[in-house]
Amino acid sequence: MRHRLIVPAAVLAALTLAIPASAAEPAPGAPGVGDPYYPDYGNGGYDVSHYDLRLKYQPKTDELGGTATLLATATQDLSRFNLDFALDVSEIRVNGKKASFATSGAHELEVTPATPLAKGQRATVVVRYSGVPSDVEVDGFTSWHRTPDGGVAANEPEAAWWWFPSNDHPTDKATYDVSVAVPDGTTALSNGTLQSQRSSAGWTRFAWRSDKPQATYLATLAVGKFDVVKDTTSSGLPVINAYSKDLGADEGAARASIERSAEVTEWLEGYFGPYPFNSVGGYAPNVDAGYALETQTRPFYGKRGWANGSNVSVVVHELAHQWYGDSVSVRQWKDIWINEGFARYSQWLWSEDQGEGTAQELSDYAYASHPADDPFWTVKPGDPGPENQFHAAVYDRGAMALQALRNEIGDEDFFAILKGWPQQHADGNAKVRDFVTYAEKVSGEPLSGLFDTWLYEPSKPGAPALSASDT
Ligand code: ARG
Numbered sequence: 001m002r003h004r005l006i007v008p009a010a011v012l013a014a015l016t017l018a019i020p021a022s023a024a025e026p027a028p029g030a031p032g033v034g035d036p037y038y039p040d041y042g043n044g045g046y047d048v049s050h051y052d053l054r055l056k057y058q059p060k061t062d063e064l065g066g067t068a069t070l071l072a073t074a075t076q077d078l079s080r081f082n083l084d085f086a087l088d089v090s091e092i093r094v095n096g097k098k099a100s101f102a103t104s105g106a107h108e109l110e111v112t113p114a115t116p117l118a119k120g121q122r123a124t125v126v127v128r129y130s131g132v133p134s135d136v137e138v139d140g141f142t143s144w145h146r147t148p149d150g151g152v153a154a155n156e157p158e159a160a161w162w163w164f165p166s167n168d169h170p171t172d173k174a175t176y177d178v179s180v181a182v183p184d185g186t187t188a189l190s191n192g193t194l195q196s197q198r199s200s201a202g203w204t205r206f207a208w209r210s211d212k213p214q215a216t217y218l219a220t221l222a223v224g225k226f227d228v229v230k231d232t233t234s235s236g237l238p239v240i241n242a243y244s245k246d247l248g249a250d251e252g253a254a255r256a257s258i259e260r261s262a263e264v265t266e267w268l269e270g271y272f273g274p275y276p277f278n279s280v281g282g283y284a285p286n287v288d289a290g291y292a293l294e295t296q297t298r299p300f301y302g303k304r305g306w307a308n309g310s311n312v313s314v315v316v317h318e319l320a321h322q323w324y325g326d327s328v329s330v331r332q333w334k335d336i337w338i339n340e341g342f343a344r345y346s347q348w349l350w351s352e353d354q355g356e357g358t359a360q361e362l363s364d365y366a367y368a369s370h371p372a373d374d375p376f377w378t379v380k381p382g383d384p385g386p387e388n389q390f391h392a393a394v395y396d397r398g399a400m401a402l403q404a405l406r407n408e409i410g411d412e413d414f415f416a417i418l419k420g421w422p423q424q425h426a427d428g429n430a431k432v433r434d435f436v437t438y439a440e441k442v443s444g445e446p447l448s449g450l451f452d453t454w455l456y457e458p459s460k461p462g463a464p465a466l467s468a469s470d471t
């Protein structure tokens, strides 16, 4: 006997209500972009095209405050979205209307606009904030360096949390206007070109513009007493270098290195093609750091780099990153080799040019200096893990991988690849795998085996192929 299914109207209504919201229903944006190394970095649901930061900084107290205006576009129907930030927020407006907000963890801000955003809708997000960056420690670290006369934001992969709210991942690049008022006699430095410098009532406001897409960690702010040196290259590129007035005995070495920036940029253009940005330079703050950073158009150089005299090699490294890292950026943080392997290899090319040892010699030396049982060889440059993102293996074994490639395919194809790659992905993002595919295309040779050996084997590869001239 067949049963007739009779469903009362009330049950039907209840069933309808139980059906999950349709895709068109506005939903919260994800609290991260889904980077496997750092799941909560960046956010989902929107894309930022421009940051306008209008700030004021008092060196005496390390107080930083002002307004960040983000021009964004919703990439889904959005009921709520996150920003990454660690200072104190007093007000947020989305398209002019007050939004509610809450902090979540040490560096997430959940913003709920008065009305949800539709997919494709533009949003002007205004965030008023203040704080003492040096008071903020996130996950046990800080990227804000307090100096006797100011402060500096520079670190990787995290730097923005300490000075502006953002969608903090290299996949969401944007242009920047950074305007900072500081007491007269003090300088505020940032990326790009200095649009204006005006004093009023004891404060001087510096307005900087970085007009090409820039990843959040490559934005920098430095406040302090600086000597700013301006020049223009023969091709018309503005050069702005800056030196802390408090470098002491390191000042000569810093100037003897950073003043070579324009020359090094032109030298790198010979290998990588046209410089990707509209200004160049470098700055040497009084920050006792052992690292440098390729902050876009204007690298940061920690003071410990100057202890042994001039260090043009580090300038070569950071300026090489302008192509390899800044214009072409990682897709995920595990792709760090597409930055560091090439920046290190550039230093080897510079050494070759200076008569201080060829790239082959430096590769052989690095290879020989780590015996097979050295844990150095357990780090895979193509996927080092977040704890080893800046391990020496990413740099040195990463550059050995390029020497192995050069020996496999010959100089002509190798240098065509070095020059072609930055054009291929200019102002974008790329994965290690994209590089392998590109190298195979240009050389017409299968290269997966070579890259698997050099980037992904957790052990010491067999002796690298000898260079063509040695065979
Ligand atoms: N990309 C930088 C460089 O090699 C590395 C920065 C490492 N960060 C750090 N805090 N040690 O030039």
Ligand code: ZN
Binding pocket: 317, 321, 339, 340, 343
């Ligand atoms: Zn580097």
